[in-house]
Amino acid sequence: MRVLLVEDTAGLGEAVRDQITDDGHAVDWVQTLAFAQASVQTTAYDLMLLDLMLPDGDGFGFLRKLRTTGNTTPVIILTARDQVSDRIEGLNAGADDYLVKPFDLSELSARVAAVARRYRGNPSPLIRVGDLEVDLGDHRIRRNGQPLELTAREWALFEGFIQRPGILLSRSQLEDRLYAFGAEIESNTIEVYISRLRKKLGRDAIITVRGMGYRLETHEQ
Amino acid sequence: MRVLLVEDTAGLGEAVRDQITDDGHAVDWVQTLAFAQASVQTTAYDLMLLDLMLPDGDGFGFLRKLRTTGNTTPVIILTARDQVSDRIEGLNAGADDYLVKPFDLSELSARVAAVARRYRGNPSPLIRVGDLEVDLGDHRIRRNGQPLELTAREWALFEGFIQRPGILLSRSQLEDRLYAFGAEIESNTIEVYISRLRKKLGRDAIITVRGMGYRLETHEQ
DNA sequence: CAGAGCCATTCAGGCTGCTGTCAGGTCTCG
DNA sequence: CGAGACCTGACAGCAGCCTGAATGGCTCTG
Numbered sequence: 001m002r003v004l005l006v007e008d009t010a011g012l013g014e015a016v017r018d019q020i021t022d023d024g025h026a027v028d029w030v031q032t033l034a035f036a037q038a039s040v041q042t043t044a045y046d047l048m049l050l051d052l053m054l055p056d057g058d059g060f061g062f063l064r065k066l067r068t069t070g071n072t073t074p075v076i077i078l079t080a081r082d083q084v085s086d087r088i089e090g091l092n093a094g095a096d097d098y099l100v101k102p103f104d105l106s107e108l109s110a111r112v113a114a115v116a117r118r119y120r121g122n123p124s125p126l127i128r129v130g131d132l133e134v135d136l137g138d139h140r141i142r143r144n145g146q147p148l149e150l151t152a153r154e155w156a157l158f159e160g161f162i163q164r165p166g167i168l169l170s171r172s173q174l175e176d177r178l179y180a181f182g183a184e185i186e187s188n189t190i191e192v193y194i195s196r197l198r199k200k201l202g203r204d205a206i207i208t209v210r211g212m213g214y215r216l217e218t219h220e221q
Numbered sequence: 222m223r224v225l226l227v228e229d230t231a232g233l234g235e236a237v238r239d240q241i242t243d244d245g246h247a248v249d250w251v252q253t254l255a256f257a258q259a260s261v262q263t264t265a266y267d268l269m270l271l272d273l274m275l276p277d278g279d280g281f282g283f284l285r286k287l288r289t290t291g292n293t294t295p296v297i298i299l300t301a302r303d304q305v306s307d308r309i310e311g312l313n314a315g316a317d318d319y320l321v322k323p324f325d326l327s328e329l330s331a332r333v334a335a336v337a338r339r340y341r342g343n344p345s346p347l348i349r350v351g352d353l354e355v356d357l358g359d360h361r362i363r364r365n366g367q368p369l370e371l372t373a374r375e376w377a378l379f380e381g382f383i384q385r386p387g388i389l390l391s392r393s394q395l396e397d398r399l400y401a402f403g404a405e406i407e408s409n410t411i412e413v414y415i416s417r418l419r420k421k422l423g424r425d426a427i428i429t430v431r432g433m434g435y436r437l438e439t440h441e442q
Numbered sequence: 443c444a445g446a447g448c449c450a451t452t453c454a455g456g457c458t459g460c461t462g463t464c465a466g467g468t469c470t471c472g
Numbered sequence: 473c474g475a476g477a478c479c480t481g482a483c484a485g486c487a488g489c490c491t492g493a494a495t496g497g498c499t500c501t502g
Contacts, residue, residue, distance in 0.1 A: 042295065042317050042332065151449065168360045172244050172330045187452050188489080195491055210460070210488065211373030212360060372460060408463050409478080416480055431470070431477070 001025040001046040001159070002177075003112070006036045007078065008054050016049065016078070019105045020112060024152030026177055033057045040066065045073050047112065050095075052079040063095060076111055129165050129218055132201060141201075148200050153178060157193050161206070161216035170213035222246040222267040223384060224333070227257045228299065229275050233322070237270065237299075240326045241333060247380055247398065254278045261287065264385070266294050268333065271316075273300040281314050288315035297332055299324070350386050350439055353422065357383070362422075369421050374399055378414050382427070382437035391434035 003020050007013040008031040017027045028043070030036050033056050040048075052059040063075060077095045099108060127134045133142040141148040141158075150158060160169055160177045174190050194214060198206055207215045224241055228234040229252045238248045249264070251257050254277050260266075273280040284296060297318040318332050348355040354363045360376060362369040371379060381390055381398045395411050415435060419427055428436045 038318050153450070166359065170244055173334050176334050189451060191489065209360065212376070374461070410462060412478060
């Protein structure tokens, strides 16, 4: 899952980023509404974590504007304000959940997982590709009825393929799924994970398109 | 994806061009606003990388004019200016993202990939030419329903033809698609690839225009 | 706290088949 | 018919890819 974190406090931002990353998601961290605006325009996020008090404005307005432009990305508000009125205003503005600082990182994890599950629950929960049966919300895969266990990184990669079956994903797009923007990757990690996925999903599940990337075999012509 | 790079610094331009090419996109590189203007009028780009300080003017004005004429191509600004006011002006002028020099090439890749992701989020258009059916996003070709396998180089060449069906491409234009700008090529490589493409696409798919270049047969008129 | 176990990452060795080159042929035009 | 332009089969070299194994970090457990 790809998460946009909008938070101007360095310490908290890092902690949250690390936590969400550990949970197996890719995190883009910005510190102003201007950058948040730019990010949501160029990237389709699955979840947004939004601080309310930012150097260049109020998160409420940003969220309202986001909703009026048709963006339905789930948003969890992170804030020091704990007034009931704030909570209501946040939910009215289109937030999906609300965390009051200081909050426990494991609590954050739980909310994130819940939003992800709810979000994934809407569109078809079970995806079938070839002999694979995938539940995006629960991160579960069966192959010929047999459950498969994927690690966080394996899942992050696989998710990219399953979301749009048959699509060609370049190496840099795959790196983008595993690591946040700007991260350096300087070995053949992607290849190693492709290899591991093949071992679990079946040898010919993922097709190498030499010089271009990889593609999930869909058995459609 | 087809990218227009507007950058007047030779070294940086080459580096960016090579990087984006490596990521699997087609890059047109121009060094002035005048050429940029001409390019956007003749070609539908999926992304523009725009330097702000150019010999014949300021990128802001160009971008504003572009937006007022209804062009919604995503634009990423590349600039040495890192003033907050510049950032805001850039976003106000209609930019989608902002990269401050010196930036890391992998970061550029990530931003470009983000745009590409959105671009591919739309149902990738199927292009039909003769008995060929081409999906530019997925890099797939079928001929009479039969899937074809093209290598990276073959695809790079073919992409040039399919993007503007019927256009005549000179030998040097084709070389530019395969090799970094300025690379010397001193054999008949292009001819060899044309030959290989013909073997896969059908003997009369590509027409030789003696002394001028090659053209894709469209069976129009 | 030691030890077991799992995971992410890196590295090296080996393999596949793409790439660029050449040679010798065919085609086209004046 | 000659010259130049173009075509294509063959091939060596190597880029790109695959994968087993090693490493180190982390968590869990007793």
